[in-house]
Amino acid sequence: MKLKIVILFFLISFKSFGQKQVEVFFDFNKxxxxxxxxxxxxxxxxxxxxxEIIKLLGYCDSVDTKNYNKKLAERRIENVHVLLEKSGLKFSKDLEKVAFGKEFKQSKIQAENRKVTIFYKEPLVIPVESELTKKIKESKVGEHITLPNIYFFNNSARIVPKSDPTLIDLRCAMEENPKLKIEIQGHICCQTKGDVADVSTARARAIYSYLLRNKIDRKRMTFKGFANTRPIHPIPEKTPQEEDENRRVEILIVEK
Incomplete structure (x- = not known):
């Protein structure tokens, strides 16, 4: 007989909080x-x-009297309680324990009625706000924000997979701030003669296309390439770090 898990969801203080239950089964008269x-x-x-365990409900099959079954259900609850307690699980200070004799809707399959249902709640996980999300939230119109850890294959607009966390952060910021409008700006490094293949524009478009594929309204975004016209460090750069800092994608906050 397989363990049955049922998930019920409700909202508390605008945060998602899951109450769950799991069932433990018993043999006849045990x-x-x-x-x-x-x-x-x-x-x-x-x-x-x-x-954290918040409720234990005990049940029996339809055999024998209501009072006998209720006492059996109580013993089942206590044994499950001890089992969980010895395993180090936490219990709510308002733990509820209810035993049923026959006064519940029974399954036609008797074995499914011989059970204890454990109600529990998982610890609330509060998402950690990324630095990028925080910067976007605190930004002002006209401000430029560099997208950290955005990588492309050499001399192309193909985004390297390890850039995904930053893309997800940007998408989430756009979803959480529906009034936010941005211009995505691409820049290159190293080339003193300009962006011959217009890679900076293609890279900015790649970010734009990612957001578009993820259902961000195109009216909230534009993109533009600036080639090597706005370097942070003079070109040619002196170190690989300077090259990385020049080779970047930024967003301009257009409207909030």
Whole structure:
């Protein structure tokens, strides 16, 4: 009999918070989980060490009297409680424990009624705001922000996969700030004779195309290449770091 997990979602203070439940099953007239459930609940415990138990509900099948079944359900709850406690799981200070004799909607399959349902909540994970997201949020109209760790294959507009985290940050900032409008600006390094292949424009367009593919409204974005006309360091650069800093993509905050 497989462990059943049901996920219910609700909102608290505008943050997503998940309440979940997991079921432990028992053999007929037994108050300790059956072997299959023991293996599965141990695996569940190993993967949910930081969860907090908030409710334990105990059930029995329809055999025997209501009072006998309720006492059996209570023992099942207590044994599961001890099992979870010995495994180091945390319990809510308002832990609720309810035993049912027969007064619940029973499954036609008796084995599915011999159970304890564990309700738990996982720790709330607060996303860490990236430096780029923070800069965009705090920026003013007219300000330039360099996109960090954006890489392209040599002399091309093909974005290297390790640039993905920055692209995702930029996309999220655009999604979270629907009034934000930007100009994506490409720059190159090293070439004293200008951008013969117009790589700077192609790279700016590549960022624009990524955002467009991810459903950012084209009316909120433009792109432009500046070749080598706005270097941070004089060309030819003296170090690889200076080359990297000249070879960049920036966004100009147009509207917020």
């Amino acid at each position: 108050d300790f989980p059956n072997q299959t459930s023991i293996l599965e609940i141990n695996e569940w415990i190993a993967n949910n060490k930081n969860s």
